[in-house]
Amino acid sequence: MTTQRGNRLPDRDDGGVIVKPTPTELMEDAGSGLDFGTRPDRMPGLLTPIDRFFIRSHAPTPRIDAATWRLRIDGDAVRRPVDLDYDQLCGGFEVVSVQRTLECAGNRRVLLGEELGTTFDGTQWGRGAISTAEWTGVRLGDVLDHAGVDEGAVEVLAESLDDVRASRPLPMTKALAEDTVVAIAMNGELLPPDHGFPARLVVSGWLGAASIKWLGRLEVSTTRFHVPWNTEDYVLIGPDYPAHGPAQGEVITALGVSTLIELAWDARLPSGPQIIRGRAFAGEHTVTAVEYAADDGAWQPADITTAAVPGLWVRWQFRWDPTPGEHVLRIRAFDDAGRSQSEHTAFNELGYMHESVVAHPVTVCEP
Ligand SMILES: Nc1nc2c(c(=O)[nH]1)N[C@H]1C(S)=C(S)[C@@H](COP(=O)(O)O)O[C@H]1N2
Numbered sequence: 001m002t003t004q005r006g007n008r009l010p011d012r013d014d015g016g017v018i019v020k021p022t023p024t025e026l027m028e029d030a031g032s033g034l035d036f037g038t039r040p041d042r043m044p045g046l047l048t049p050i051d052r053f054f055i056r057s058h059a060p061t062p063r064i065d066a067a068t069w070r071l072r073i074d075g076d077a078v079r080r081p082v083d084l085d086y087d088q089l090c091g092g093f094e095v096v097s098v099q100r101t102l103e104c105a106g107n108r109r110v111l112l113g114e115e116l117g118t119t120f121d122g123t124q125w126g127r128g129a130i131s132t133a134e135w136t137g138v139r140l141g142d143v144l145d146h147a148g149v150d151e152g153a154v155e156v157l158a159e160s161l162d163d164v165r166a167s168r169p170l171p172m173t174k175a176l177a178e179d180t181v182v183a184i185a186m187n188g189e190l191l192p193p194d195h196g197f198p199a200r201l202v203v204s205g206w207l208g209a210a211s212i213k214w215l216g217r218l219e220v221s222t223t224r225f226h227v228p229w230n231t232e233d234y235v236l237i238g239p240d241y242p243a244h245g246p247a248q249g250e251v252i253t254a255l256g257v258s259t260l261i262e263l264a265w266d267a268r269l270p271s272g273p274q275i276i277r278g279r280a281f282a283g284e285h286t287v288t289a290v291e292y293a294a295d296d297g298a299w300q301p302a303d304i305t306t307a308a309v310p311g312l313w314v315r316w317q318f319r320w321d322p323t324p325g326e327h328v329l330r331i332r333a334f335d336d337a338g339r340s341q342s343e344h345t346a347f348n349e350l351g352y353m354h355e356s357v358v359a360h361p362v363t364v365c366e367p
């Protein structure tokens, strides 16, 4: 087998762990030195520009040389183990592009802590661990097909080349979905180093941790995988979540319904009529409606202004004519599975999957 470490370029001498600039005008530093959220008040279009796409990395960005990189496909459910080089991956399969949203399971962890009167360890995410790109690459199913997958295959483990060797399994149904891709580009540019160059998975509608960056190996197995990221991390652990086999609780896969307003937290707005904008996301489902309520007012419909696609957020907006002074805005979304957002999120030890409606504080200035 190839030694994956051999793919790596010499370490940088600048001591940096993240390659792209992360200026405070565009990104929120989540405190770890590795994790940066997209500022909700700096989200311009449907797609998040690379300069502000959120970063969640458990180890420094590895510098990988595409010329020596290989993607290994093996496992006891593979007929013919193969090593694909970069040219074979990029040139050997039908190229597809999908617009998909990535959200970290820990997004809004700080808000969940405030709601539950506690503080959680882990990346201190506000609302910015969510972004959207157009991902270009090849279908994971086509790549697996090339190696030949036995009928008894149960799961595919995606394994990375970073220092934590991040890995997370997918059941075959999800691995073979049309929109599960091995991406080589985002927003029309080759993947930037921080986002997984030369290749990463994009798993539509699932927690970000399934979208393994710096992909080095796909292991297809006739048995299920138990790895740290589906037994102790990215698992809902707590009184409401009994253990499932080796997993300490309920393993997180597809994401819930969430919304965000494109305003700073503690927003200051000019007086007078204006348009309030934001995003809503429903994991593998589509957002069907978005509602807003100002202060103690009734829920009213907001306009959804982009197409509803599974795995892709929508934009929404409404006109608001507030009086000067202090206000709170609440937003809630509904999806085609009949789900919505709740008043409260149940406690889980690692502070994942915040789904509550939040009261967004807004100050409207005197004219
Ligand atoms: N190899 C590797 N893949 C990874 C991670 C990582 O630390 N290492 N982080 C995961 C998590 S938790 C998230 S939320 C997404 C973030 O992707 P992004 O940094 O491109 O936004 O990558 C996932 N893939």
Ligand SMILES: [Mo]
Binding pocket: 056, 103, 104, 105, 106, 207, 208, 209
């Ligand atoms: Mo994440």
